[in-house]
Amino acid sequence: MDLAVTAVRTALNAASYVSPGPAGKAAFRLFRKPRGRSRLRPExxxxxxxxxAGEIAVGGGRAVSYRWGTGERPVLLVHGWESRGSRFATLVSELLDLGLSPIAFDAPGHGEATGETMTILDLRDIITALDAEHGPFEMVVAHSLGVTATFVAVRERGVRTERIVAISGVPDFAYLVDRFCAGLGLRARLNHELRGRIERELFAGEEDIWSRFSVPRTRTAAGESSFLVVHDEDDDMVDPADSRALTAALGDRARLVVTRGLGHRRIIADGQVAAAVRDFVISGASARAAAAPDPSQRTAAG
Structure with missing residues (x-):
């Protein structure tokens, strides 16, 4: 185990026995801010x-948006925690070749945006703002926490899309808290303290965040959307079983693609994943063409 992680775990767990409040506050500070801003890669x-580029005022900062193409057939790309819009660069090229118009962004505290951090509500509001400006989207491609936020935006803000690609999706917000505590080896009391601070300080005035920010609860709001669910078998942050469960729950509307050796983060820049998304777009176009009425079969009155 990393020595820094060991030191943090030991200090917080020890402090929680005598001063659970301050220990919970320290854990909250670690939880709420990204560990650093990922940088633009040369490729x-x-x-x-x-x-x-454009800007969107949200939360305590300004998100930066990016758009390509003519504006026709818009596709929204939603990054997750400690990521940025540029990570979709490989996919952007594929989408442009198909005549689509990709739109990505950096959320506050990420990439080129201002601010120190983002919440799932910030992501929801960015998705909603971009939908109002550029939507409706033919497709939304989301990664990690961005998947959760996409489902919340669909349910709470009425964002509509024909197709959703869910890559390494976080099943619910509570999962992030439990995963954070497990990663640091924090005791149950600190988990409880952390949840309390999240409720009071991160989502003050919001109701029922633990079930509300949940893919299983919100997926029914996606109506007749079609889904491509992608997950890597070697993901060490989100259990692939969660994507399998989502695919099963969506039934005939979803297809699952399982990769290997990409982990949680490298998957969104992978060429094979971009190709799977491309095929998903093409299959959707073929299905629409097949379902469209044949003009040669129309009657004179029709």
Whole structure:
């Protein structure tokens, strides 16, 4: 185990026996802020240099948006925690080749955006703002916490899309808290303290966040959308079983793609995953064409 993680775990657990409040506050500070801003990679720069940038006021900062293409057939790309919009660069190129218009963003505390952190409500509000400006989206592609936020935006803000790609999706917000505590080896009392601070300080005035920010609860709001669910067998942050359960619950509307060796983060930049999304788009276009009425079969009155 990393020595820094061991030191944090030991200090917080020891402090929780005598001062659970301060220990919970320290755990909350670690939980609520990204560990650092991921930087633009050299291979992403050519794609990002072609983007038209904009700004969106949200939370305590300003998100930065990026758009490509003509504006026709818009597709929204939603990043997760400690990520950024440029991580979708490989997919952006694929979508442009198909005649789609990708739109990505950096949320507050991430990439080129201002602010120190983001919440799932910030992500929801960014998705809603971009939907109002550029939607409705033909497709939304989301990764990690972005998957959870997408389902929340669909349910709470009426965002509609024909197709959703859920990559390494976090099943619910409580999962993040439990995963954070497990990763640091924090005792149950600290988990309880952390949840209390999240309720009071991160989501003050919000109701029922533990069941509300949940993919299982919100997925029924997606109506007749079709789904591509993608997960890596070697994901050490989100259990692949959660994506299998989501696919099973969605039934005939969903297809599952399982990768190997990509983990939780590298999966969104992978060429094979981009190709799977491309095929998902093409299959949707073929299905729409097959369902469209044949003009040659219309009667004179029709």
């Amino acid at each position: 992403e720069r050519p794609v990002m240099d072609r983007a038209v």
